[in-house]
Amino acid sequence: MSKVGVVAGREFLSTVRRRSYLIVTLGMPFFLSAYIAIVGLLPAYFMSQSGTSVKPVGIVDLARVVRPEVIDAVAKEHDGAGREAKELVRRLAPGASRGNVVTALLEDLDRPLAFVKMASKDEALRQLREGIVQRVFVLPVDYLGSGAVETYQTEAAPMTRGSERADRALARILRQSLVAGRVPEDVGTRLEQPIDSSASSSFLVRADGGVEPYRAGERIARMVIPGVFAMLLLMSLLTTAGYLLQGVVEEKENRVIEVILSSVTPQDLLFGKLLGLGAAGLLQLGVWVTVAGFASSLIAAAALAYLNWKLFLFCLLFFIGGYMMVGSLMTGTGALGTNARESQQFSVIWTLCLVIPPAVTWMLIVDDPNTWMARALGWFPLTGPITMMIRLGTGKVPAWDAVVALLCLAAGVYISIRGAAALFRLGLLMYGKRPSLREIVRQLRHA
Amino acid sequence: MAAALYNAGFMPTLLFSRLRKTYASTVAVDDVTFEVRPGEVFGLLGPNGAGKTTLIRMLIDIIAPDAGEILLDGRPLGRLDRERIGYLPEERGLYRKEKVLDILVYFGMLKGLDRSAARARSLEWLARVGLPEVAGRRADSLSKGMQQKVQIAGALLHDPAILVMDEPFTGLDPLNTVLVKDLLRERRDRGSLVILSTHQMPMVEELCDRVAMIDHGRLVLYGDLDEIRRSHGESIVLVDADADLGALPIVARVERQGALHRVVLRDGARPRDLMALLQERRIAVDHFEALRTPVEEIFVRTVRSRGGAPAPPPVLVPSHPVEPA
Numbered sequence: 001m002s003k004v005g006v007v008a009g010r011e012f013l014s015t016v017r018r019r020s021y022l023i024v025t026l027g028m029p030f031f032l033s034a035y036i037a038i039v040g041l042l043p044a045y046f047m048s049q050s051g052t053s054v055k056p057v058g059i060v061d062l063a064r065v066v067r068p069e070v071i072d073a074v075a076k077e078h079d080g081a082g083r084e085a086k087e088l089v090r091r092l093a094p095g096a097s098r099g100n101v102v103t104a105l106l107e108d109l110d111r112p113l114a115f116v117k118m119a120s121k122d123e124a125l126r127q128l129r130e131g132i133v134q135r136v137f138v139l140p141v142d143y144l145g146s147g148a149v150e151t152y153q154t155e156a157a158p159m160t161r162g163s164e165r166a167d168r169a170l171a172r173i174l175r176q177s178l179v180a181g182r183v184p185e186d187v188g189t190r191l192e193q194p195i196d197s198s199a200s201s202s203f204l205v206r207a208d209g210g211v212e213p214y215r216a217g218e219r220i221a222r223m224v225i226p227g228v229f230a231m232l233l234l235m236s237l238l239t240t241a242g243y244l245l246q247g248v249v250e251e252k253e254n255r256v257i258e259v260i261l262s263s264v265t266p267q268d269l270l271f272g273k274l275l276g277l278g279a280a281g282l283l284q285l286g287v288w289v290t291v292a293g294f295a296s297s298l299i300a301a302a303a304l305a306y307l308n309w310k311l312f313l314f315c316l317l318f319f320i321g322g323y324m325m326v327g328s329l330m331t332g333t334g335a336l337g338t339n340a341r342e343s344q345q346f347s348v349i350w351t352l353c354l355v356i357p358p359a360v361t362w363m364l365i366v367d368d369p370n371t372w373m374a375r376a377l378g379w380f381p382l383t384g385p386i387t388m389m390i391r392l393g394t395g396k397v398p399a400w401d402a403v404v405a406l407l408c409l410a411a412g413v414y415i416s417i418r419g420a421a422a423l424f425r426l427g428l429l430m431y432g433k434r435p436s437l438r439e440i441v442r443q444l445r446h447a
Numbered sequence: 448m449a450a451a452l453y454n455a456g457f458m459p460t461l462l463f464s465r466l467r468k469t470y471a472s473t474v475a476v477d478d479v480t481f482e483v484r485p486g487e488v489f490g491l492l493g494p495n496g497a498g499k500t501t502l503i504r505m506l507i508d509i510i511a512p513d514a515g516e517i518l519l520d521g522r523p524l525g526r527l528d529r530e531r532i533g534y535l536p537e538e539r540g541l542y543r544k545e546k547v548l549d550i551l552v553y554f555g556m557l558k559g560l561d562r563s564a565a566r567a568r569s570l571e572w573l574a575r576v577g578l579p580e581v582a583g584r585r586a587d588s589l590s591k592g593m594q595q596k597v598q599i600a601g602a603l604l605h606d607p608a609i610l611v612m613d614e615p616f617t618g619l620d621p622l623n624t625v626l627v628k629d630l631l632r633e634r635r636d637r638g639s640l641v642i643l644s645t646h647q648m649p650m651v652e653e654l655c656d657r658v659a660m661i662d663h664g665r666l667v668l669y670g671d672l673d674e675i676r677r678s679h680g681e682s683i684v685l686v687d688a689d690a691d692l693g694a695l696p697i698v699a700r701v702e703r704q705g706a707l708h709r710v711v712l713r714d715g716a717r718p719r720d721l722m723a724l725l726q727e728r729r730i731a732v733d734h735f736e737a738l739r740t741p742v743e744e745i746f747v748r749t750v751r752s753r754g755g756a757p758a759p760p761p762v763l764v765p766s767h768p769v770e771p772a
Contacts, residue, residue, distance in 0.1 A: 006556045014545060255540030259601065262507040262534040263557035425509070 003264045007272025008279070015243055015280040025284045055134035056114040057166050058124045059173075063143035067177045071115045074173050113169045128152055135163070137170055223366075226389035229315040232285065233322050233385060234355060237330075240281025241347045244327060245334045247273045248424070252335075266425040271417065274327045314402050315389055321409040322385025325416055326350045332420025350382075358386040369394045370401075378405045381412025459520025460484050461506075461609065461640050466515035468501055468664075475501040476512070477664040483640050488631055490655035490672070491644040494750050498664040499644050500537065503611055506642075507534055530559045533607030537614045537644075539598050541586035547573070548582040551601055558605040565604070572600035576626065591618050599627060603634075610634050613644045628654060648743035658742075662750055672742070679745050682712040684721055687734035695724055707734060 015021055059066060116133060118124040124136040131154075138150040149170070153163070172192070179188045202214040251257035260269060333346035357377055358365065365374045369391040377387040378401070388405050391397045461483040468476040476498045483489045493499050504510040506517055508529060517524050542550050548569055555565030573579050576596040581589060589597065595618055602610065612631070616624050631654060635641050643654060651658060651672070658675065660668035668675055685707045686692060692708055693701045697716040702709040712721060718737035725732055 003557060006553070010553050014542075014549075250542070254542050255538050256542060258504075258507070258509065258536035258538055259534060259554065259598075260557065261509045262532055262536075263530070263554070265508075 003268045004272040004275065007264065007269055008276035011247055011273050011276025012279050015247075015277060016283065021280070021284070025287050029288055055132070056116045057169070058116050058118045058127060058133040058136040059170075060118050060121050060124045060136065060138040062121075062141045063139040065139065065143060065177055066117065066173060067180055068117065070173055070176045070180060071117065074169060074176065075114050113165060115169070115173065125152060128154060135166055137166075223390075223393040226311070226315055226393035229319050230386050230389045232289075233319050233389075234351070236278070236281050236285050236323060237326055237351050237354070239285055240278055240327065241330055241344075241351070243277040243281055244273070244331050245344060245347060247277050248331050248334045261425075265421075267417065267421040270328065270331055270421045270424050274324060274331065274417075278323060278327060311392055311395075314392055314406075317406055318385040318388050318409065321381075321406065321413055322354065324413045325381055325385070325409065326354050328413070328417045328420040332416070332423040335420075335424045336426075353382050354386060357383040358390055362390050365390050366394055369397050375401065379408045381409045381416075384409050384412075462518040462521075463502065463506075464515050464518055466502065466505060466512045466517070468498075468505065468510065468512050474664045476505070476661075478515075479659075479661065479664070479666045480515075481659040481666060481669050483642055484657070485638045485640055486635060487656035488635050488641045488643055488654045490651045490658035491642055491661070492646075492651060492658055492668075492746060493661035497661040499661055500613065501664075502661065503534075503536075503613060503642075503644065506609075506611065507532065528609075530605070531608035533602040533605065533610045535598055535602040535612045535615055539595075541594055541597060543585070543587040545586060546583055547578075547586055547589070547597055550586060551597070551604060554601040555604050560605055568604040569600070572604045573597070576600050592620060592623060595619060596623060596626075599630070603630065607634075607639065609640045609642070611642045611644070614646065615643070616645065616647055616650060648741065648746060652742050660746065660749065662753055667749055667753065668745070675745065676740055676742065679740075679749075682716060682718055682721075683738040683740065684710045684712065684718045685734065685736040685738060686710050686721075686725075686732060688725065688730050688732045690728075690730045695721070695728075697721060697724065 059071075118127070118136070121136075121138055124133070124138070127133045128136050135151060135153040138152065140146070140148055140150065143149070151163075175192060176188070179191055183191070203211050204214040205211055251260055264272075329350045330347040333350070336346070361373065361377065364371070365377070365387065368374065374387065374391055377383045378391055378397075384405050388397075388402060392402060463479060463481050463483075466476050466479045467474075479498075479502065491499050491502065501510060505512050506524070508524070519528050541547075542553075548566070551569035551573070552562065552565045555568055556562060560568065570579070570582060573582055576599060578593060578596055578600075581593060581597070586594060586597070595615075599612075599615065602612070610631075615627050615631075619627060628650075631641055631643065643650070645651060655672055657671050658668065659666055668679070685704065687707050692698055692710055697713050697720055699711045699713045701711070710721065712718070722735065725735075
């Protein structure tokens with residue numbers, strides 16, 4: 001086995017066998033699911049169980065505009081927003097067995113709302129007080145002229161979702177009642193829904209004059225692979241940074257560095273640490289992503305539906321390159337810090353360098369991935385990995401462009417590992433004191 | 448190639464040739480040349496900050512020299528040779544939270560042993576240093592002396608051809624000191640190149656065949672220890688006599704030491720010259736004892752005499768002893 005392999009093996013094993021690692025890796029999913037359940041799903045569950053959303057809504061029609069047959073018709077219709085959301089879930093995760101709670105919530109959202117016409121305001125308010133209806137709309141006599149509607153609800157009634165649905169349903173009832181019998185049926189339907197998105201289509205006109213169907217959903221799904229990789233890169237850097245920095249100071253703290261360096265070059269030691277600790281970090285991330293079943297199956301299903309092997313491969317290469325690049329920079333500068341806090345600050349700076357430029361400009365990059373700015377950010381090794389993932393997601397970047405970016409990244413990784421190894425060597429042999437700027441520059445020149 | 452030479456039992460010499468290393472403002476090692484031969488324990492001496500550690504680090508290839516080179520049998524030290532170095536640094540420790548056996552196996556594998564060989568040698572060496580029971584214990588549960596013996600086992604388990612030990616005796620009790628001395632002698636007898644860097648002069652007297660002394664980055668004493676002692680030490684004689692010994696021409700000075708006179712002779716004068724003079728002048732003598740100059744005294748005098756003054760060129764066994772400051 002090569003020295004790099006020996007170092008990587010030890011770093012990996014000694015990290016994953018640590019009790020703190022096991023606790024964080026296995027405990028985090030439980031903690032997070034419990035947290036999400038408490039903060040997110042429990043209130044939603046109780047809200048759906050409280051019954052307010054299934055109680056009818058009372059209408060007191062003093063203006064005499066609402067037609068009873070319209071109320072019946074609307075009661076049979078499903079709510080538009082709920083239908084769309086359900087459709088999206090079905091498309092992204094076919095046969096979704098997980099996320100039952102989400103599906104149930106959407107079902108609830110989709111359930112029709114019943115309206116009851118009432119003769120007088122007094123009677124309506126009595127029923128509201130007794131909890132027979134969830135709210136009461138009163139259309140005053142001058143409604144047609146003023147458009148004013150009075151809404152009555154009890155203090156306990158939910159403020160947000162239920163009231164929005166009721167408002168939407170009332171608007172539909174009023175619109176249909178007002179046009180009924182006054183305009184032809186087809187005009188009435190169009191007034192209700194001027195654009196039917198299920199019957200509409202979009203097209204993309206290519207530079208060569210060709211026309212192709214434009215499916216927005218597919219475009220978004222194409223960005224899923226790069227998006228997932230970009231997120232994984234960021235998360236793995238954030239999670240492994242701690243291990244890397246701990247690994248850098250480990251030999252120094254335990255005073256074994258001179259013995260180790262008598263057997264292995266600083267480059268091999270650094271490289272082995274990057275691989276071993278990186279693998280430990282990725283394993284942790286992998287466990288989390290797998291355990292987070294809902295998110296992972298949703299993403300996996302979307303990615304598989306539109307899987308593009310070339311895109312996947314490029315993203316993987318940029319992921320590895322990006323990790324090596326920032327990881328080595330973190331390790332090199334981390335070795336200069338005299339304590340863990342200082343080292344941490346250095347490492348945050350490198351992660352920000354990786355993320356901020358593409359994060360600020362990503363909309364411009366998606367609009368046109370071949371501008372000089374997008375290309376410069378893509379070729380510069382530090383901003384390249386994430387920028388290239390975004391650019392490749394658009395499907396408009398030529399292969400040679402991606403290859404140039406990869407070569408630039410490889411050169412960047414080589415230089416940063418050499419430089420980091422020099423700083424590593426310098427920092428390692430200085431116990432408790434910080435090297436001067438001059439010494440740092442000197443070491444980098446010699447690297 | 449090198450391995451083949453070792454295996455054939457042929458041990459080449461190690462030549463530190465005109466080494467030079469400067470840090471930002473200080474010269475750590477200044478044109479130092481010396482040779483380490485097989486079958487000897489070579490002492491590397493010098494006060495704190497003299498440049499000994501820098502020299503060792505250049506041998507280990509942790510630091511690159513600005514000029515000069517280190518040659519093993521006439522050719523520059525290669526990667527393969529480095530695997531045959533066993534090193535016990537002065538700044539030393541163990542991975543505190545790991546098991547002793549795991550640490551030793553890791554050290555062995557870094558020196559090129561495969562896992563099973565590293566494991567077997569680790570257990571063998573733990574037994575040799577008298578700690579077979581600690582293999583499964585965490586390093587931080589061991590006493591300082593035990594940790595040190597584990598470190599020594601780590602430096603030796605790959606059967607090094609070049610052994611470098613920096614202050615190996617600090618923190619050891621007398622029993623373990625004997626153990627380490629025996630290990631050093633055994634390496635020497637097997638023909639390894641053994642370099643011992645220490646401040647403990649009694650150890651130097653006991654173990655070293657040849658020495659190099661570094662001060663302010665320069666080589667100030669170098670050669671066979673007996674030779675250095677002869678040419679460099681003052682002749683001192685303990686005398687019990689009722690006479691004004693200080694008036695004798697070959698006597699530099701006289702000090703009281705208990706009931707005796709401690710007579711320091713002038714340059715070049717030997718104890719037998721004093722004996723002859725006393726007989727010639729018929730001075731009655733009740734006690735006459737020639738003392739060997741302790742290396743410590745040579746060490747202290749050499750360093751003191753140089754003080755902060757600019758360093759003279761290095762001398763190989765200088766012919767003029769230096770007067771105390």
